[in-house]
Amino acid sequence: MLRIEDLSIRFKAGTPDEVCVLDGIQLQVKEGSFVVVIGTNGSGKSTLLNAVAGVFPPERGRIEVAGQDVTRWPEHRRARLIGRVFQNPFSGTAPHMTVAENLALAARRGLARGLRWALLPGLMRQMKDRVGELNMGLEDRLESEMGSLSGGQRQALTLLMASWVRPQLLLLDEHTAALDPKAADQVIRLTHQIVTRDRLTTLMVTHSMAQAVHLGDRLIMMNKGQIIFDAEGMAKKSLRVEDLMARFEEVRRDEQLDVSAAKMLKALYI
Amino acid sequence: MTLLLGSLTIGLILTLLALGVYISFRIFDFPDLTADGSLALGAAVSAVLLVQGLHPVWATLAGAAAGVLAGAVTGLLHTRFRINNLLSGILVMTALYSTNLYVMGRSNVPLLSVRSLNSLAEAAGVDFFGRADISLFGWPVMVRDLTMLGCIAAVVLAACGSLYLFFRTQVGTAMRATGENPLMIRALGVPTGWMIVVGLMLSNGLIALSGSLLAQYQGFADVQMGIGMMVWGLASVIIGEALVQSRKLGLTIVGCVMGSVLFRLLIAIALRWGLNPNSLKLITAVFVLAALVLPSLIGQWTRRKGRA
Numbered sequence: 336m337l338r339i340e341d342l343s344i345r346f347k348a349g350t351p352d353e354v355c356v357l358d359g360i361q362l363q364v365k366e367g368s369f370v371v372v373i374g375t376n377g378s379g380k381s382t383l384l385n386a387v388a389g390v391f392p393p394e395r396g397r398i399e400v401a402g403q404d405v406t407r408w409p410e411h412r413r414a415r416l417i418g419r420v421f422q423n424p425f426s427g428t429a430p431h432m433t434v435a436e437n438l439a440l441a442a443r444r445g446l447a448r449g450l451r452w453a454l455l456p457g458l459m460r461q462m463k464d465r466v467g468e469l470n471m472g473l474e475d476r477l478e479s480e481m482g483s484l485s486g487g488q489r490q491a492l493t494l495l496m497a498s499w500v501r502p503q504l505l506l507l508d509e510h511t512a513a514l515d516p517k518a519a520d521q522v523i524r525l526t527h528q529i530v531t532r533d534r535l536t537t538l539m540v541t542h543s544m545a546q547a548v549h550l551g552d553r554l555i556m557m558n559k560g561q562i563i564f565d566a567e568g569m570a571k572k573s574l575r576v577e578d579l580m581a582r583f584e585e586v587r588r589d590e591q592l593d594v595s596a597a598k599m600l601k602a603l604y605i
Numbered sequence: 606m607t608l609l610l611g612s613l614t615i616g617l618i619l620t621l622l623a624l625g626v627y628i629s630f631r632i633f634d635f636p637d638l639t640a641d642g643s644l645a646l647g648a649a650v651s652a653v654l655l656v657q658g659l660h661p662v663w664a665t666l667a668g669a670a671a672g673v674l675a676g677a678v679t680g681l682l683h684t685r686f687r688i689n690n691l692l693s694g695i696l697v698m699t700a701l702y703s704t705n706l707y708v709m710g711r712s713n714v715p716l717l718s719v720r721s722l723n724s725l726a727e728a729a730g731v732d733f734f735g736r737a738d739i740s741l742f743g744w745p746v747m748v749r750d751l752t753m754l755g756c757i758a759a760v761v762l763a764a765c766g767s768l769y770l771f772f773r774t775q776v777g778t779a780m781r782a783t784g785e786n787p788l789m790i791r792a793l794g795v796p797t798g799w800m801i802v803v804g805l806m807l808s809n810g811l812i813a814l815s816g817s818l819l820a821q822y823q824g825f826a827d828v829q830m831g832i833g834m835m836v837w838g839l840a841s842v843i844i845g846e847a848l849v850q851s852r853k854l855g856l857t858i859v860g861c862v863m864g865s866v867l868f869r870l871l872i873a874i875a876l877r878w879g880l881n882p883n884s885l886k887l888i889t890a891v892f893v894l895a896a897l898v899l900p901s902l903i904g905q906w907t908r909r910k911g912r913a
């Protein structure tokens with residue numbers, strides 16, 4: 336469903352601050368697979384998701400979604416295949432438009448937009464039903480401005496918007512990180528419900544080890560723009576929080592070794 | 606009475622300018638200075654076609670179409686060539702100054718003796734009432750002024766209505782979302798660049814229409830008539846927002862009409878009281894500055910007081 340070959344991205348290429356944020360990523364995700372992505376801050380998780388979504392063109396490599404080579408497609412064209420939820424609850428919705436208008440925009444994802452009424456009666460009925468399924472009482476607030484809702488409510492609606500038209504691929508970038516624990520819990524339960532019901536192929540970045548262990552059927556760990564650990568099937572099921580913590584510790588130790596080795600080399604040769 | 610009718614008519618004509626500025630400035634958050642150039646462009650194109658004897662309705666539409674084109678250029682400069690939004694507008698505005706001179710062949714084209722919407726309105730009015738002036742609430746008024754006001758009001762009403770309907774369609778809502786949250790709407794599959802281009806075409810088309818009507822009403826087109834008009838439109842939008850106190854689409858459009866008419870009326874009264882017309886632009890600019898700065902200053906002040 337998703338196939339990434341030798342994907343590399345550098346920022347500020349050709350300047351002294353050049354950073355290689357993605358370094359030859361190879362990844363294949365099967366249809367219906369739910370992949371959890373973890374990694375330290377700055378390891379390139381968001382960049383990986385953004386590259387798949389088409390926010391910036393890759394320096395090298397190929398991206399294929401649902402059998403189509405999308406490497407050269409602009410962001411809005413890839414949106415036909417891809418649904419997204421961002422870390423910041425403000426990023427996924429238009430605050431001064433009503434809940435219904437936001438949902439109506441999402442209902443046309445990947446479809447032509449014409450001079451027809453945005454809020455058609457049939458669509459409004461459908462909204463009542465599907466928002467009602469969230470069990471958050473939001474079906475009575477379709478006429479409210481999006482900006483008047485809480486972060487958790489907005490994130491739940493963004494999730495509904497991303498999956499309103501069934502996406503071939505769902506990208507979630509730490510979509511619960513900015514929420515309080517209770518709201519985060521609710522959004523995670525909703526994520527699980529939608530992904531399993533619609534059997535969506537999903538990439539979910541998270542900083543929560545509990546989520547990483549309990550959700551998904553595959554886990555990848557990133558460090559310095561590379562995938563350094565990949566567990567699938569039984570190996571993923573048997574992972575515990577302690578295993579992941581040990582992995583992170585290992586990465587940290589290696590890094591310290593790197594730093595001290597670099598110091599030693601400097602001392603010797605410079 | 607004539608003063609009141611006159612400011613009402615000009616206020617309504619400039620409502621189209623205010624709507625255009627509202628679209629670029631508020632809906633797309635794009636401070637589009639093309640406005641100054643496209644207002645004069647609409648006037649220039651219509652004036653030249655009127656002098657050549659084209660039917661006034663076609664001449665007016667051609668003026669508006671020229672504005673649509675100018676908006677497309679600004680939009681493409683910004684979205685295709687990634688030129689900063691202010692600069693794109695300034696470039697097109699500057700180029701339009703010469704273009705307008707070129708179109709008109711000189712800096713001023715009088716329209717009093719040619720067939721224009723104004724003279725059509727006069728003829729229709731005289732036909733209807735049977736004479737050139739009637740009394741309205743005991744005041745003598747020119748029938749021409751009255752019919753012109755009626756026509757302009759109809760045009761403005763139609764423009765407001767269609768804009769309101771348009772911004773509730775699928776494309777229209779996508780445009781509003783482009784201004785509010787481009788990140789989100791791209792993720793939903795909308796090419797934001799094209800939305801901005803089409804939005805600026807719409808905005809400058811309305812502004813050029815406003816310029817064309819203004820030229821016909823006042824009886825001349827002048828290459829200078831666009832200067833400072835974007836700020837004028839912005840002032841009207843700000844007054845309108847203060848009047849309706851809402852961000853709801855329908856109300857803000859009504860606000861544009863009220864703001865534009867009220868602003869024009871205030872200025873007319875001030876001029877009547879002996880305000881020097883040369884100070885007009887300065888006063889408009891200071892007014893807009895105050896409207897932009899005062900709210901945050903007042904906020905700071907009350908916060909400091911609250912802490913003390």
Ligand SMILES: Nc1ncnc2c1ncn2[C@@H]1O[C@H](COP(=O)(O)OP(=O)(O)O)[C@@H](O)[C@H]1O
Nearest residue numbers: 346347356374375376377378379380381382383
């Ligand atoms: N637009 C950008 N320009 C320059 N550097 C960037 C940009 N975006 C991200 N980076 C850098 O790329 C690295 C990876 O960022 P990111 O993918 O956001 O990490 P993560 O999501 O794993 O925390 C960081 O070091 C960050 O500073």
Ligand SMILES: [Mg+2]
Nearest residue numbers: 380381382509
């Ligand atoms: Mg990140």
